Amino acid sequence: MQTRPHSRAATHREADLVWRALWRKQVPRISGRMCTPFLEGLRRARLAPDRLPRHAELSRRLEDLAGWRIQTVPGLVPPRDFFALLRDRRFPSPEWIRGRENFEYTPEPDAFHDVFGHVPQLVRPEFQEVLGELADQAHGADERELEEIERIYWFTIEFGLVREAGELRAMGAGLASSVDELTRSLSASEVRRLPFRASDARRRSFETDRPQEVYLVASSLEQLGRELGGRSSRCR
Numbered sequence: 001m002q003t004r005p006h007s008r009a010a011t012h013r014e015a016d017l018v019w020r021a022l023w024r025k026q027v028p029r030i031s032g033r034m035c036t037p038f039l040e041g042l043r044r045a046r047l048a049p050d051r052l053p054r055h056a057e058l059s060r061r062l063e064d065l066a067g068w069r070i071q072t073v074p075g076l077v078p079p080r081d082f083f084a085l086l087r088d089r090r091f092p093s094p095e096w097i098r099g100r101e102n103f104e105y106t107p108e109p110d111a112f113h114d115v116f117g118h119v120p121q122l123v124r125p126e127f128q129e130v131l132g133e134l135a136d137q138a139h140g141a142d143e144r145e146l147e148e149i150e151r152i153y154w155f156t157i158e159f160g161l162v163r164e165a166g167e168l169r170a171m172g173a174g175l176a177s178s179v180d181e182l183t184r185s186l187s188a189s190e191v192r193r194l195p196f197r198a199s200d201a202r203r204r205s206f207e208t209d210r211p212q213e214v215y216l217v218a219s220s221l222e223q224l225g226r227e228l229g230g231r232s233s234r235c236r
Contacts, residue, residue, distance in 0.1 A: 007099030008110075012052075015097045015111075019052035022103070022112050025179055033186060034176055035162050035169040037127065037221060041120030053115055055095055066123040076108060079150045083138030086131055091118060104179045107209045117173030121157065126221040127171075130156055133228045148202035152228070155201045155216040161185060161193060162218045168193070171221065181211045193217050198227050
């Protein structure tokens with residue numbers, strides 16, 4: 001994927017300041033907007049609000065908590081390698097965090113996106129089911145199939161919406177970690193929100209360098225797992 005240039009926090013102190021500012025801005029926004037399993041996952045993960053978690057310590061705690069580890073990477077990982085890591089219950093993440101120039105939105109996943117956005121998913125069985133199923137499907141897939149699986153991942157784990165008790169909620173990590181896009185995905189009149197169907201998601205293109213124009217809405221996380229062919233034995 002091609003991304004536009006971004007700035008990065010240069011020191012641990014600066015990274016902690018950015019993390020703290022993002023946390024203070026985003027945590028009030030996700031209440032009533034993110035789905036309940038995500039919010040419960042964030043509470044269970046017990047991330048520090050004033051300090052960017054260091055990957056080694058976070059990985060040890062995450063393995064004890066949910067059987068997942070953090071795999072430190074410099075940046076974006078090719079799709080085949082990415083799903084291979086997921087199949088081994090390792091989630092790839094860079095250690096750098098966005099600079100203040102990219103505070104509202106960063107086109108390339110940073111540590112705030114991966115930790116704040118994905119770690120709450122990793123500790124919840126509803127999301128583990130989807131991640132495990134997509135990783136299994138990617139194993140041995142040809143290039144066309146791999147592209148289709150990547151699209152499903154994008155429209156669920158990254159930017160998916162879901163119905164919860166009749167209300168529209170976000171479930172994707174890209175929405176949880178985006179100061180701009182979370183509210184837009186749920187309420188902006190200019191975007192389209194379509195029912196999630198795996199066959200549709202497999203064919204639908206997505207944007208990597210700007211907010212989405214189309215979001216897919218699952219009727220429930222449980223339904224999403226069933227539609228993707230998930231197995232409860234994947235959950236922990």
